[in-house]
Amino acid sequence: MAQVSAQKCSLCDENNGTYYCYECQHALCTVCRKNHGKIPALSGHTVADINTIDLSTLNKRNQCDTHNKEILFYCTECSNLICSKCVTSTHRSHAISDICDVVEEERERANENLQQMKLKTEAISSLQEKIRREHIEKLHIESEKCKGQIESVCKDLKSYIEAKGSIKTTEVEDNERIENQNFEAFLENTNLIHKRYVKILSELENVLLEKHDVTFYLGYRSIQNDIQTLVIIPEEPLFARVPRFEDETLYREVMEHMDSKRKKRDLESKDDELKTLSEDIKALMEEKNTMQSSLCQNCSVQKKQIEDLQSEYNICKETFHRDLKSKDDELKTLSEDIKALQEAKNTMQSSFTNATNQKDAENRKLSHNMECLTKDIDKKNDDLQKLSQEIQSLKVEVLQLKKRAYQVPSPYIPDMSQMRANRVPPRPTCMEERKVKVH
Structure with a gap:
């Protein structure tokens, strides 16, 4: 980047600086x-040349962003350029390398990239x-050829x-001329008939003016003979027939012409292809002859190679x-x-399976026993329910008896001490009977 303003030499301070030292950070003449x-x-x-350096940003780039000191080392772990203070502070335990070693590797990579970019640019330009x-x-060329073919077609x-159109128009014109001739002939014939009728009409008018009877009779008889010989008035002729223009026929003829031209062009292209194929076949035959001659020369070598391959094949077959x-x-x-x-x-x-x-079988037997036990348990439960119902009914009866006893008048209330004295002692239990027997 070119320097805008001239800078004096930092050593002599007289001449303009034309060089710049990165380490000294001075301009030199x-x-x-x-x-x-x-x-x-x-x-x-x-x-380096001072005109290729931007001095406004050079000092900032050569200083550490954290401590604003000159960059002297490279941290391989952080991949950052660091100063001497960074080595003893934030990057103290990191692996530090000299900038020269790192720059040497980077220069090699840059040269490799440069060579690759040169090859790629050359490939792109080629x-x-x-x-x-x-x-x-x-x-x-192909477009011009195609346009030429389109123009020719x-x-x-x-x-x-145009030729077909001229033929069709001449056919119509010829038909018109013939029909006009027929109409002219018809008009000439009718003109003669018209003159004959006019003549007889004038004669009739003159005869009718005759006062003498004999003369009238003779004149009318002659005119009557002429009237009988008159030609009948011809009928109106039909309209002239104009040949119908069939556009489908014209289209079909044009398509047939196009097909014939296309077939002709295809035949010509096939002829050209056959010519090229024949030339290729000739070239291949010549190449074949040359290869055969070279094979004949190398026949002994190939024979030896074939024998070696055969022996290898036999060994492989045995294995x-x-x-x-x-x-x-x-x-x-x-x-x-x-x-x-x-x-x-x-x-x-x-x-x-056994x-x-x-x-x-054991499971079936156990299930049967379980069913029997469940039936017995259900039966016992039913009996217990019946007994509980009977006990409840007895309790109800006892309560009713107690109520009745309390409702009896006082003179009739029995003496409880006498009742206790007259009470029958309870029957001893089985354990008490056993104790008595033992004693």
């Missing part, structure tokens, strides 16, 4: 550039040139249609048969093992 390169400590600095040279030119059709035999033996052993496993499977299946049948 031509003389100071030579002196700068002679100093051993500064010989490794990067010096493709464009090929498109311009072959495709567009071929398109133009249209011209042929136009000439054919294949050997492997096939071993595979057959393995298949036999596997089939025997499968048979044994099948027999074991059948025996296990039969034993399993066991399942026994279990089914």
